[in-house]
Amino acid sequence: MITVLSGGTGTPKLLQGLKEVVDAKDLTIIVNTLENDFFSGVYVSADIDTVLYTMADMINDELWYGVKDDTFITHERLEEIGCPELLRIGDIDRATKIQKTQLMEKHGLLKACEIQAEKMGIDAKIIPMSEENSDIKIITDLGELEFHDFLIKHQSQPEVLDVKFSKVKPSAGIIDAIKNSEAVIIGPSNPITSILPILSLDGVREALKDTYVIAVSPIIGNDSVSGPASKFMKALDIDVSAVGVASLYDDFLDTFVIDNKDNDKKVEINQIVNKVITTNTIMNNLDAKINLARIIIDSIP
Numbered sequence: 001m002i003t004v005l006s007g008g009t010g011t012p013k014l015l016q017g018l019k020e021v022v023d024a025k026d027l028t029i030i031v032n033t034l035e036n037d038f039f040s041g042v043y044v045s046a047d048i049d050t051v052l053y054t055m056a057d058m059i060n061d062e063l064w065y066g067v068k069d070d071t072f073i074t075h076e077r078l079e080e081i082g083c084p085e086l087l088r089i090g091d092i093d094r095a096t097k098i099q100k101t102q103l104m105e106k107h108g109l110l111k112a113c114e115i116q117a118e119k120m121g122i123d124a125k126i127i128p129m130s131e132e133n134s135d136i137k138i139i140t141d142l143g144e145l146e147f148h149d150f151l152i153k154h155q156s157q158p159e160v161l162d163v164k165f166s167k168v169k170p171s172a173g174i175i176d177a178i179k180n181s182e183a184v185i186i187g188p189s190n191p192i193t194s195i196l197p198i199l200s201l202d203g204v205r206e207a208l209k210d211t212y213v214i215a216v217s218p219i220i221g222n223d224s225v226s227g228p229a230s231k232f233m234k235a236l237d238i239d240v241s242a243v244g245v246a247s248l249y250d251d252f253l254d255t256f257v258i259d260n261k262d263n264d265k266k267v268e269i270n271q272i273v274n275k276v277i278t279t280n281t282i283m284n285n286l287d288a289k290i291n292l293a294r295i296i297i298d299s300i301p
C-alpha cells in the first residue's frame with residue numbers, strides 16, 4: 001500500500017502518473033479539506049473532487065478544477081436571474097456536489113467520498129483528511145479574508161501577512177493507512193494550505209516518522225509553479241525555496257525530490273534530508289508525470 005497526501009493541483013498531476021505506474025487498488029489518497037465550505041447551497045470540497053475526477057479520468061486538467069468539457073447552464077442562469085455564484089460550478093460538477101451534500105448529511109463526508117469513488121469506478125481509496133470543517137483566514141493588507149474570497153474575488157493579489165487555520169480531528173483510518181503503508185508520498189502541493197493542515201492532525205507527524213516518506217518540492221527556484229504558495233510561505237517567514245519546503249518536513253522526511261534547476265541547493269538540503277533526488281519535476285505532459293512517478297516508486301527501499 002502507498003499513501004499519498006494531496007491538495008488539488010500539484011499532487012493530482014502526479015496521481016495521473018502514479019496510476020499508470022502502480023495499481024490504483026494499492027493507493028490511499030489523503031486529501032486536504034481546509035478550504036471546504038458551502039457555496040450555492042452545495043458542499044464544495046474542491047480538492048477531494050479534483051482527486052475523484054483525476055482518478056476517474058474526468059478532470060479538467062487545464063484548470064485543475066471541475067469536469068472536462070462540462071457545461072455551465074445552471075451557473076449562467078443563476079447569473080441571469082441575479083444570483084451570481086462566487087465559484088464557477090459546471091453542471092456535471094454540480095451533480096457531484098449535490099450528491100456529496102446529500103450523502104454527507106446521511107453518512108458523513110468520509111462515507112460520502114467512499115460511495116462517490118465507487119460510483120465513479122475508482123479503485124483507489126480516497127480519504128478526506130477530516131470530517132470537520134476548518135476555519136481558515138488569510139490575514140492580508142486588506143484585512144482578514146475568507147480563503148475563497150482571497151483566491152477568487154481578490155485573485156490572490158493582496159499582500160499576505162498571516163495564514164491561520166483551526167485544528168480539526170483526523171478522519172478514521174488516516175493513521176492506520178500511514179502506518180500500514182510501505183511509503184508515503186507528499187506530492188508537490190501547497191505546503192501551507194494543503195500539506196500542513198494534514199500534518200497538523202493529531203498523530204500524523206508521529207506516524208510519518210516510522211514510515212518511508214518521500215516528498216516532491218512544489219517550489220522551483222524562488223517561486224511556486226502555480227498558485228499562492230510562495231506568498232503564504234513568505235508570510236510565515238519560511239524561505240521560499242525547496243530548502244524552505246524541506247525544513248517544514250524535516251522531522252520525518254526520508255527523501256526529497258527537487259527540480260534539476262535547484263541542483264545548487266542539493267548540499268544545503270542534504271543537511272535537512274538524508275537523500276535528495278534531482279530530476280525534472282515540471283509535469284506538463286503525461287510522460288513527465290509517469291517519469292516522476294516511476295522515480296518516486298523506484299526510490300522505495
Ligand code: GDP
Pocket residue numbers: 006007008009010011012013047188189190191193194216217218219223224225226227229230281282283284
Ligand atoms: P491547490 O489545492 O489547488 O492549491 O493545489 P495543491 O496544493 O495541490 O498544489 C499547488 C502547488 O502545486 C503549487 O504550490 C505549485 O507550485 C505546485 N505545482 C503545480 N504544478 C506543479 C508541477 O508540475 N511541478 C511541481 N513541482 N509543482 C507543481
